[in-house]
Amino acid sequence: GENVEQHPSTLSVQEGDSAVIKCTYSDSASNYFPWYKQELGKRPQLIIDIRSNVGEKKDQRIAVTLNKTAKHFSLHITETQPEDSAVYFCAAITGANNLFFGTGTRLTVIP
Amino acid sequence: DADVTQTPRNRITKTGKRIMLECSQTKGHDRMYWYRQDPGLGLRLIYYSFDVKDINKGEISDGYSVSRQAQAKFSLSLESAIPNQTALYFCATSDLSGRETQYFGPGTRLLVL
Numbered sequence: 001g002e003n004v005e006q007h008p009s010t011l012s013v014q015e016g017d018s019a020v021i022k023c024t025y026s027d028s029a030s031n032y033f034p035w036y037k038q039e040l041g042k043r044p045q046l047i048i049d050i051r052s053n054v055g056e057k058k059d060q061r062i063a064v065t066l067n068k069t070a071k072h073f074s075l076h077i078t079e080t081q082p083e084d085s086a087v088y089f090c091a092a093i094t095g096a097n098n099l100f101f102g103t104g105t106r107l108t109v110i111p
Numbered sequence: 112d113a114d115v116t117q118t119p120r121n122r123i124t125k126t127g128k129r130i131m132l133e134c135s136q137t138k139g140h141d142r143m144y145w146y147r148q149d150p151g152l153g154l155r156l157i158y159y160s161f162d163v164k165d166i167n168k169g170e171i172s173d174g175y176s177v178s179r180q181a182q183a184k185f186s187l188s189l190e191s192a193i194p195n196q197t198a199l200y201f202c203a204t205s206d207l208s209g210r211e212t213q214y215f216g217p218g219t220r221l222l223v224l
Contacts, residue, residue, distance in 0.1 A: 043215040
C-alpha cells in the first residue's frame with residue numbers, strides 16, 4: 001500500500017516568517033494530495049489540496065507544490081500568524097480511493 | 112462541521128467490554144470511513160464503506176467491526192476492548208466526485224482501562 005512520510009514532526013517559527021512542511025509518497029499511482037489542519041482538540045479540516053496534473057496551487061498565504069517525478073509534495077505557509085499554530089497532516093489517495101496520512105507536523109508560531 | 116456527528120464524544124470502558132461508536136451524517140455522502148488517531152502516528156484507516164452494501168477493511172481492522180445501517184449511519188464496534196485501543200476515533204465522509212475531500216466528525220475519545 002501507500003506510504004506517506006512527513007517532515008518535520010515539529011516546527012517552530014517566528015510570527016511573520018514562512019513555514020514549509022514536506023511529504024513523500026511511495027505509490028506512483030497516487031493522484032490527489034490534500035493537506036489537513038487540526039487545531040488542538042478539534043477535527044482535521046482540509047485547507048488545500050492538489051491533483052497530480054498540477055504542479056502548484058495557492059490560496060492566499062498557503063501554497064502546495066507537487067513533484068511527481070520525485071514523489072514529494074510540500075505545504076508552504078507565508079507570513080505566519082499565531083492562529084496558524086496547529087498540527088498539519090499531508091495525505092495521498094491511492095487508486096482504491098483511500099487516504100493515507102502522514103504522521104503530522106506540529107507547527108508553533110511564536111508571537 | 113455539524114454535518115458529521117459522532118456519539119459518544121468521550122467514553123471510558125474496561126478491558127473485555129463491548130463498545131459501539133456511532134457516526135451520522137447529513138451531507139448525503141455515500142462514502143464513510145473510520146480512523147483512529149494516536150500521538151505520533153497520524154490518522155490510520157480502520158474500515159471504510161463506499162455504499163450501504165459495501166464494507167472494506169482498512170490498514171488496521173483487527174479487533175474492530177463495522178456496520179453500515181443506512182447511507183447516513185456507520186458504526187464502529189470493539190467486540191472486546193483492550194487498552195491499546197485507547198485512542199481518538201474519527202468518522203469521515205466523502206462523496207463520489209473525483210475531489211475525494213473527506214469531512215471529519217468531531218471525534219470520540221476512548222479510554223480502555
